[in-house]
Amino acid sequence: MIALVVVSTFLVLLLGVLVAGLLRSHADILRSLHELGVGVGDPTALPREDRAGAPPGGPALGPAPAIAGLTPSGDARAFAPTNSDRLTLLGFLSSGCTSCAGFWQALQQPEDLQLPQGTRVVIVTKGPELEIPAQVRSLSTGRVPVIMSSEAWHDYQVPGSPFFVLIDGASARKVGQGVAGHVSQLIDLVHRARFDERNGDGAQSAETALDGPEREAAADHVLRAAGILPGHPSLYPRTLDDVFPDRRAG
Amino acid sequence: MATIRAHGIASQLPSGFEAKIFVRDVPVGVAHAVAQFATFPLPDDVGDFGSGAVSLMGPVDVYATLFEYGPESLGTVLFARQGRPSPLSPGDFSPTVLRRGVPGQSGTQWFFTEAGRPFSFYAVLGSHLQRALLVPRVNTLLASLTLSPPAPQTPSDRVAWN
Numbered sequence: 587m588i589a590l591v592v593v594s595t596f597l598v599l600l601l602g603v604l605v606a607g608l609l610r611s612h613a614d615i616l617r618s619l620h621e622l623g624v625g626v627g628d629p630t631a632l633p634r635e636d637r638a639g640a641p642p643g644g645p646a647l648g649p650a651p652a653i654a655g656l657t658p659s660g661d662a663r664a665f666a667p668t669n670s671d672r673l674t675l676l677g678f679l680s681s682g683c684t685s686c687a688g689f690w691q692a693l694q695q696p697e698d699l700q701l702p703q704g705t706r707v708v709i710v711t712k713g714p715e716l717e718i719p720a721q722v723r724s725l726s727t728g729r730v731p732v733i734m735s736s737e738a739w740h741d742y743q744v745p746g747s748p749f750f751v752l753i754d755g756a757s758a759r760k761v762g763q764g765v766a767g768h769v770s771q772l773i774d775l776v777h778r779a780r781f782d783e784r785n786g787d788g789a790q791s792a793e794t795a796l797d798g799p800e801r802e803a804a805a806d807h808v809l810r811a812a813g814i815l816p817g818h819p820s821l822y823p824r825t826l827d828d829v830f831p832d833r834r835a836g
Numbered sequence: 837m838a839t840i841r842a843h844g845i846a847s848q849l850p851s852g853f854e855a856k857i858f859v860r861d862v863p864v865g866v867a868h869a870v871a872q873f874a875t876f877p878l879p880d881d882v883g884d885f886g887s888g889a890v891s892l893m894g895p896v897d898v899y900a901t902l903f904e905y906g907p908e909s910l911g912t913v914l915f916a917r918q919g920r921p922s923p924l925s926p927g928d929f930s931p932t933v934l935r936r937g938v939p940g941q942s943g944t945q946w947f948f949t950e951a952g953r954p955f956s957f958y959a960v961l962g963s964h965l966q967r968a969l970l971v972p973r974v975n976t977l978l979a980s981l982t983l984s985p986p987a988p989q990t991p992s993d994r995v996a997w998n
Contacts, residue, residue: 664855
C-alpha cells in the first residue's frame with residue numbers, strides 16, 4: 587500500500603513537471619509570435635513596430651521619385667526631393683486650367699505662403715508634348731523651378747490639376763498629397779500633413795524637448811496652424827477674463 | 837532613376853543627384869551648353885562653375901560642372917585630350933584647384949574633346965578629407981554622361997549676309 591502511494595505521488599509530480607514545461611513552452615511561442623507582429627491571444631499586446639513608432643508618413647504614401655524634364659525655355663532640369671532634410675511642395679499645375687491661376691501666382695511667391703521654414707516649392711506641368719511651352723513660359727516668373735514632365739505626373743499618379751504633394755526629404759517619402767481649390771486650403775493641407783507626420787513618427791515628444799529659438803519657432807508653427815497670427819487678440823489679454831473665459835461664464 | 841537631356845548632353849542621374857542643363861542668354865556672342873550636377877538642393881541662380889552653390893555644400897556633397905566651349909577651341913592644345921577623364925582617383929583632387937576657395941573643399945578640372953565638342957569638367961568635393969568616399973560618386977556621375985555630336989546648323993541658324 588505504501589509503495590502504491592509513493593509511486594502515485596511520484597507520477598503526479600512527474601506529470602506536474604511535464605505540464606509546467608508544456609505551459610512554459612507555449613508561453614514562449616506566444617511571446618515570439620507577438621514579437622513578430624502576428625500575435626494571437628492577448629488583443630492588447632502591440633506588435634513591435636507599433637511600440638517603436640510607426641514609419642514616418644503614417645499610411646504608406648510611398649517614396650518620392652526624382653523628377654526630370656524640360657524647363658519652359660527648353661533647358662533641362664532634374665530635381666531630387668530627397669537629397670536634403672528639407673520639405674518640398676510639388677505643385678502639379680496646367681497652363682490652361684482656370685483653377686490653377688491662383689496657384690501659379692502664389693507658389694511663385696513662397697515667402698508669402700507661411701510654409702514651414704526652408705520648404706522648397708517646385709511647379710510641375712505636363713511635358714511639352716501635352717503642354718504649350720510658350721504659355722507655361724508666360725506664367726513662369728523664374729522664382730521657383732518649373733519643370734515640364736509627363737513622366738513625373740505618371741510617377742506621382744496625379745489625377746488632374748491642380749494637385750499637390752508634400753515630401754519630407756529626411757524620410758525620403760511623400761507625407762501628404764491632395765487637391766486644393768484655394769491657396770488657404772493648400773496651406774491647411776501642408777500643416778495637417780506635417781501634424782499627422784509628427785504624430786505618426788513620435789516626433790511630437792521630441793518637439794516638446796526643444797529649447798531656445800527652435801522652441802519659439804515650433805510654438806509659432808503651432809499657433810499659425812491654429813490660425814493665431816501676429817496681432818491676434820488672444821495674444822494681448824487685458825484682463826483675467828480674457829485669459830480664463832470660463833471663469834466669466836461661471 | 838531620372839534621365840535629364842538637353843543641348844546634346846544627357847545623364848541617367850545617379851541616385852541623389854539633381855541637375856540643370858542650359859544655355860545662357862548672352863547679349864553678345866554665342867553661349868554654349870552648361871550642365872550642373874549636385875547632391876544637394878541646387879539653387880536656381882548659380883554661376884557656371886558653381887559660385888552660389890559650393891558654399892551650400894555639406895561635407896559629403898559633390899558638385900560638378902560640364903562646360904562646353906566654342907568650336908574655335910577644337911584642335912587647341914588645351915583640348916587635345918580625347919574623351920572625358922575616367923575614372924578619377926582621390927589624388928586628382930586638390931584644395932588648390934578650387935575656383936572659389938572654400939576651406940575644407942577640394943576640386944579637379946579637366947579639359948577634353950568628346951563627340952567633336954570641347955568641354956571642361958570641374959568637380960568639387962564637400963570635404964577633401966572624405967575624398968576616398970566622394971570620388972566614386974563623381975566617377976558614377978561621369979559614367980552616366982552621354983555627349984552627342986553638335987547639331988548641324990540649319991540655314992535659319994546661319995548669319996545671313998546681304
